[in-house]
Amino acid sequence: MTCPDFSPFASSHSSFEHFAIHSYGTNFASRTTIFCEPFGETFHKVIAIQSGTILTFRDAYILAAINSSTSFFSGFVVFSVLGFMASEQGVDISKVAESGPGLAFIAYPKAVTLMPFAPVWAALFFFMLLVLGLDSQFVGVEGFITGIMDLFPHPINGFVRREVIAALCCLVCFIIDLSMVTEGGMYVFQLFDYYSASGITLLWQAFWECVVIAWVYGADRFMDDIARMIGYRPLPYMKWCWSVLTPLVCVGIFLFHVVNYKPLTYNNSYVYPWWGEAIGWGLALASMLCIPLTVVIKLLRSKGSLRERWHLLTTPVWGHHHLEYLTPEAETKLLPPDSMIALSKEKAILFETVI
Template identity: 75%
Template sequence: MEKSSLDADCCALNMVLVEEKKGHLIPNGNAHQGVNGTLNGGPISAVTGTISAAEKKQGFPERETWTRQMDFIMSCVGFAVGLGNVWRFPYLCYKNGGGVFLIPYVLFIFLGGIPIFFLEIALGQFMKAGSINVWNIAPLFKGLGYASMVIVFFCNTYYIMVLAWGFYYFIKSFNSTLPWSTCDNPWNTENCIETFRHDDCQNGTIGNSTFGNLTCEELANGRSPIIEFWENKVLNISDGLDEPGVINWELMLCLMAVWVMVYFCVWKGVKSTGKIVYVTATFPYVVLIILLVRGVTLPGAYDGIMYYVKPDWSKLGEAQVWIDAGTQIFFSYAIGLGALTALGSYNRFNNDCYKDAFVLAFINSGTSFFSGFVVFSILGFMASEQGVDISKVAESGPGLAFIAYPKAVSMMPVAPVWAALFFIMLLLLGLDSQFVGVEGFVTGILDLFPGKYYMRYQREIAVAICCLLCFIIDLSMVTQGGMYVFQLFDYYSASGMTLLWQAFWECVVVAWVYGADRFMDDIARMIGYRPFPWIKWCWSFITPCVCMGIFLFHLLNYKPLTYNNVYVYPWWGEVIGWCLALSSMLCIPVSLVYKLAGAKGTFRERWEYLTKPVWGAHHLEYMAPDTDIKSLASLSPGTEENKIL
């Protein structure tokens, strides 16, 4: 396109968009016209800025926006506030010095959590695109989008297993006697002991029960019914990864039911998702409050809470404490998955995403801290009932959700009620994280198809294919060897290393390739003011150093995966794990090399061309007429330029 034509079109569109501000044209400002006045997938008038009747007849959809801004807030809360806030943070806080852990934790919130959380939301809002096309801001680094899609796909695949287990426990909670509270079930072994208090053990006698010539030490090594329910009934676990065994059909039906729930939460897009999260994101807080009120009234609760918050100042000198704090931030803020970018892309262009980032960070971290009181009040009660130190019962991850907490509620009066409440909370906490993750993945996929390829029900079909594909992979996790497969995905595919690697490159690309000051100006055009300079300093220097520092620590201190600290994975299992990790991490350098190799000219010319942003129509209002830009509409799917991008 000649410069004179570009000038005319830009000026015309700028005047149109000024009129739009008065409320006359282009609802929501979401039509994606190029500088030549064409819509991405259909023609648009550069004079009137309105979509033609012919285009309307073709049925090209505009990008959806949230019905109200609270829909976006609740969706982010539902996605970022998940199971890790309840089962990981409290244990890390207890293990790393109690209240002292909050010092490095809060520090990393401001040095890493908020800056990248804000960056991902702002990028999505500014570019009006999902996790792949958002990197049109620097097309050479579109590998970042592919990497995030790989990570979130893996997360969607294995994370839902926790929901299937939770749903299974929820159903079993409606029995008059909790099946994990007794030793008279078909799956129990002769080593099962329902209740053991070391203080009550004398000559092999506990209460009115006798155990022959067994010593207290031998009795203490007996297996709890909750452990046998978990390993022998729910998992029916085999001896290793090389023994997959048969499918647990009850668990498979629970998995299918949860995937059906996820499908109907996502299939209609943000209009339906934004309504569902009002239930899935808020009800867990109601349950947490109920459980806290119940927990603090139990004997031993005070001791449990003191274990949680009592400061141990000596821990501040340990490197592992700081690493745990930084890693937890990246996990709990759901950074690097691309879903936050997708959620931000449905915002109004002038939404104050800077304020939203702080509100969401406060809710996320506040939930983590609050959950600790709920968890440790119950664990304190359980330790008191068993006559052991709380360190013997404190666990994190699935061990807390499916062993420690169920065992604690089985000791309460009306145990099935408390069990059902806990597992419905667990299910809802994970459900919104799951369906928003699927939303982020589907958004990224659909954004790859221009409007001209739009077909009716394409979202419903895409969501169905995604759910079905993940379900098929999940079948390997409902076998007798499924737990070993689950741990492979959990330990490698969405590990701290992959998320830190992704976050590092996001900061580098925005701050040093596109330009931190330039993006700060873009944000100011969206929200009406420039964020505090500290954000720019974090993007440019502090956050990349934090990410790379923790990444290298994880790499240098890598330990082979084990199950229960006993079973060591075979060498080929580790190879599979590293393939899962590298499948996302290598997307960035491989894509970069491929694009540079496919472009023409000197290295400098290739770099300049491939790092030049590709704009959408909503950006034209803020561009000077002489801006040298490339338009999405100027690149047809078959051109050499588009292949390079």
């Protein structure tokens, strides 16, 4: 158990899953302190939680350490059970079950029935799954609702309110999830899990987040913004993570996945038909195309030449709602002269020169 096997990393699917798991816990938070190790710059969930708060690098490192430590400990728990089942069946551990829903809903419940006081352990196991699912949904739904509320900060005719958006979001998710509790629901769940919630969609989002922050907005300007929020300038290596390292990792894993692409399978036996994969790619493109489509729509709605439109859309503008993130301890000496902060006891005034 303690001897690592690095051969699964030769599989593009395994690389995708490892990247997705780590990105789930240590994510790119665009309006707060950023922890940007190569494995931790994706997904919108932590953005929603951190929006409007001031975190420190200490908290970010603690979060990453807890995330990785939990994964390491969970590996001992899971593989001890799988090893026991493999020993009982006289087969290799890779033949017991495939990772994913087959492991959670087939292999592990079967192992629980072999333990003393099986009903108690089974009840605890499924209660754990219920609590885990609810906890994950709280953050996921909150991320979506936060994005909607940012688009409509003020109620429109009393309709666009947080309670209404939350109710509609939960209702739509409930209707879609009904298909996953049917007789073939596990196949639908696998399709959603593989294409719409992990893998290529996360890599796509992580890559463009880094490109926009580091190359469009500007890595140095972003470092200044973080200094305003937390009171000191981050280490220079983080700028190179945003600018070079993380984009290269995303592109490398993406190309590796394309070259070694294999049809989706369930539990090492069922191969999805072509129309099933078409539905899966439709789910993936539904979120991936939002980024380029938004860019095209913004460019078409702006006025002037293409260069003028691009310059207008990519010019950062600080409003009064950003002043709440300024800290009295901000080390303004470390900031360039064209973006100075004047702090007083009554208020904070930001002078930003538009380039």
